[in-house]
Amino acid sequence: MTPGSVIAMWTGIGLLVGAAMALIWPRLLVTASSGSLTARLAALPLTAVAFGGMAWRFGPQFDLLPCSVLAAVGVGLSLIDLLERRLPSALVYTGLVLIGGLLVTSAVLHSKGSDLLRAWVGMAIISGFYLVLALLSEGGLGAGDVKLGGLLGLALGWLSWSTLITATFLGWLTAALVWLLLKATRRRQDSVPMGPFLLFGALFTIAVVPM
Numbered sequence: 001m002t003p004g005s006v007i008a009m010w011t012g013i014g015l016l017v018g019a020a021m022a023l024i025w026p027r028l029l030v031t032a033s034s035g036s037l038t039a040r041l042a043a044l045p046l047t048a049v050a051f052g053g054m055a056w057r058f059g060p061q062f063d064l065l066p067c068s069v070l071a072a073v074g075v076g077l078s079l080i081d082l083l084e085r086r087l088p089s090a091l092v093y094t095g096l097v098l099i100g101g102l103l104v105t106s107a108v109l110h111s112k113g114s115d116l117l118r119a120w121v122g123m124a125i126i127s128g129f130y131l132v133l134a135l136l137s138e139g140g141l142g143a144g145d146v147k148l149g150g151l152l153g154l155a156l157g158w159l160s161w162s163t164l165i166t167a168t169f170l171g172w173l174t175a176a177l178v179w180l181l182l183k184a185t186r187r188r189q190d191s192v193p194m195g196p197f198l199l200f201g202a203l204f205t206i207a208v209v210p211m
Contacts (some may be wrong), residue, residue, distance in 0.1 A: 004159025007055040010064070014051025017072050018044040021177050025076035028088040039079040046075045053207030062110065063159070067206055069095060070155045074199040077148065081195035087144030095151050103158050115158055117150040122157020122164050123150045145194050152202050167209075 003010075010174040022040040029036060050071035058064040073095035077087050107116035127150035156164040174198035182192065 001060065003056075003059060007052050007057055010055035010068070011048050012069070012201030013050035014048040014071070015044055017051065017068075018047030021047065021072055021076050024026075024115075025088075025091060026054055028080060028091060028148060029084060030082060030086075036083060043075055043079060047072055048076060048208070050203055052205070057207045062102075062106050064154060066099045066106075067160070069098045069102065070107070070206075071203055073098075078196040078199050081193040085193050086142070087148050087195050089147060090153055092144070092147045096154065097156055099151070103154070109147060118161070119154050119158035122161075123153035125157075125167065126148070126164070128152065139161070145198070148195055148198060151153060151168065152198060155201055156206070158205065163205055163209070163211050167202040167205035168198075170205055171198040174200060 022043040025043075025161075026036055026040060052067055054064055054067045054071055058067065077091055080091070092200055103116055103119055104163055107113055128144055130141055130146045130149035133144070134146055152167070153164065156167050169195075175192065175194055178197070179192055
């Protein structure tokens with residue numbers, strides 16, 4: 001298959017996965033929201049674009065699978081965080097189990113024990129870092145953000161240390177820019193959830209930034 005056909009096929013799969021996820025993750029909402037229908041509709045193109053980006057980056061390689069799982073779960077987590085300012089543990093843990101299982105499989109099949117070790121260390125570092133920030137910020141970061149940090153640390157650490165650092169920096173930089181924009185327009189800065197920015201930094205870095 002040509003690179004273009006792989007991207008087109010995986011983008012189509014992403015559209016189907018987005019449709020399936022749009023039926024699943026809204027069940028995790030705890031309140032009825034007027035924006036839930038818009039979020040469900042947005043999940044389809046967002047997941048498709050994310051899948052296309054992963055196919056463009058990896059092609060038909062095994063790493064396409066765990067990174068696509070991160071994309072699918074990440075879109076759902078981002079939309080829930082935007083709607084309810086929370087990151088459901090069930091969805092985060094599902095991502096951890098699926099991605100973790102795929103990484104262990106890849107490590108065994110392709111002799112990538114060092115990559116797996118780096119992934120575990122990355123998970124510990126980022127989740128520990130976010131835990132310290134959560135304790136110091138007194139509500140600025142929540143338990144969901146700490147758990148999300150573990151998920152992102154696992155996936156990003158598997159790829160490389162530079163990917164982990166770049167994605168984390170980009171996520172926080174984007175959040176800071178939006179916060180400054182809201183402050184300049186005198187809107188509520190505390191209404192900005194961190195999850196979507198952290199996930200954007202991760203997915204954009206994986207798909208676009210050279211490693």
